[in-house]
Amino acid sequence: MIDFELPDQIKQQYAMFRQVAQASMRPISRDLDENEHEKPWDFINQMWPVVQMQEAYELKRAERKAAALAAGEKPAKPRKRRPSTVTLLMAHMIEAMSWGDAGIYLCIPGGQLGGEAIKAVGTIEQKRRFLKRFTEGEPKWAAMAITEPCCGSDTANIQATARLDEETNEWVLNGEKIFVTSGLMAAQESDGFVVVWASVDRSARRAGIKSFVVEAGTPGMKVTKTEEKLGIRASDTVSIVFEECRIPYDNVLGSPEVKKKDTTKGFKGVMKTFDASRPLVAASAMGIARATIEFVKETLEKDGIEIRYGLPRHRLTGLERDVMEMEAQYKAAWLLTLRAVSMLDERRPNAIESSMCKAKAGKAVTLITQKAVEILGPLVYSRKFLVEKWMRDAKINDLFEGTGQINTLIVARRILGYGRRELK
Numbered sequence: 001m002i003d004f005e006l007p008d009q010i011k012q013q014y015a016m017f018r019q020v021a022q023a024s025m026r027p028i029s030r031d032l033d034e035n036e037h038e039k040p041w042d043f044i045n046q047m048w049p050v051v052q053m054q055e056a057y058e059l060k061r062a063e064r065k066a067a068a069l070a071a072g073e074k075p076a077k078p079r080k081r082r083p084s085t086v087t088l089l090m091a092h093m094i095e096a097m098s099w100g101d102a103g104i105y106l107c108i109p110g111g112q113l114g115g116e117a118i119k120a121v122g123t124i125e126q127k128r129r130f131l132k133r134f135t136e137g138e139p140k141w142a143a144m145a146i147t148e149p150c151c152g153s154d155t156a157n158i159q160a161t162a163r164l165d166e167e168t169n170e171w172v173l174n175g176e177k178i179f180v181t182s183g184l185m186a187a188q189e190s191d192g193f194v195v196v197w198a199s200v201d202r203s204a205r206r207a208g209i210k211s212f213v214v215e216a217g218t219p220g221m222k223v224t225k226t227e228e229k230l231g232i233r234a235s236d237t238v239s240i241v242f243e244e245c246r247i248p249y250d251n252v253l254g255s256p257e258v259k260k261k262d263t264t265k266g267f268k269g270v271m272k273t274f275d276a277s278r279p280l281v282a283a284s285a286m287g288i289a290r291a292t293i294e295f296v297k298e299t300l301e302k303d304g305i306e307i308r309y310g311l312p313r314h315r316l317t318g319l320e321r322d323v324m325e326m327e328a329q330y331k332a333a334w335l336l337t338l339r340a341v342s343m344l345d346e347r348r349p350n351a352i353e354s355s356m357c358k359a360k361a362g363k364a365v366t367l368i369t370q371k372a373v374e375i376l377g378p379l380v381y382s383r384k385f386l387v388e389k390w391m392r393d394a395k396i397n398d399l400f401e402g403t404g405q406i407n408t409l410i411v412a413r414r415i416l417g418y419g420r421r422e423l424k
Helices: 008-034 041-070 086-105 112-121 124-135 183-188 202-208 267-302 318-345 351-376 387-398 404-416
Strands: 142-145 161-165 170-181 193-199 209-215 221-226 237-248
Touching: 008 041, 008 086, 008 387, 041 112, 041 124, 086 267, 086 318, 086 387, 112 124, 112 142, 112 193, 112 209, 112 267, 142 170, 142 183, 161 193, 170 183, 170 193, 170 209, 170 221, 183 193, 183 221, 183 237, 193 202, 202 209, 209 237, 267 318, 267 351, 267 387, 318 351, 351 387, 351 404
Parallel strands: 142 193
Antiparallel strands: 161 170, 170 237, 193 209, 221 237
16 A cells, blocks of 8 residues: 655654745735846845755765765675655745745755755765855855747756866856846845856767856856746846856866766766656646635635535536646645655665656646636636635746756657657
């Protein structure tokens, strides 16, 4: 029998984050939506100690692993390890906070995608140098800069370049990145940094793409535009231009060597960050979906409308079928998300499951929020309630970190065993 019961420790922390969402996020949700470029500093400062503890734990774990490898330590025989629950807890935390407000959740300081890239392919020295800063001092941010005006999902077409100045032993970056989440805070706040994808050899296509850490305040890195967005308006999204931006040689993640037939240490290494982050994006979508379903059912209940579960479909009203379909979409997406998260905690490859849950969650939350506005009509089309905001916030989950179409394509390729050439 499959047991979906949460461990007691996660139950307790999940309850705590739900309380934070209820008390600290939901009350300021509308105000920050109306005033897009303001920051929820009280919430940021409230969450910073939580971030510091988590980052300190992960850094110590990385250092222990590096020390064991350096000493040549190996277990005498394979041992069955108790699965971690770190990612499962993270998914529930994000779901709870996105119930409060998805944009405010994205304002939480810490390494975010930039930090995940360093954890995926950075050396232990790079992890100490860049990630330790998230364990001390004032709140700070990291961001990942991938998308360009010429390419989004087609990362092989990245135009940004990085050349090595052999006289100074520095990398020189040139190019433009757009739609960088938390890019304003990462590029301008003290001790923040941006992980930039750039090509060291355009002729090598994907094999020539490497990632580079550019620290806040580096000459040649400039935020040129702060987007005014449809949803998640509390979170900043920016464009960044790099003009002869010089960074130390050691700020390249992984090997700078280009091997056209082997991208494991470069492009594919950093792409693994998405296997970890896509289920968390799906978890955020599920928080918005749950908030919407709860509001719809509470509103119907106030009007004396009962959803009659257990009846044959032909005996249900159209409204009842719609609500049940919303719930079914939510549960299917959430179970796929939990599957991908559990595989991460068990250290099993989850590339296809990660893309599955991300694609499903993006579609599900879009359907659920739109159906809620359709069901409740003018009542929630106005700005009196948050449902219209949730519909706007929902769509980003179908777009960033791989659009629904791209993730569907990834799933199809892996199921059919096709590559980029065979299935586009």
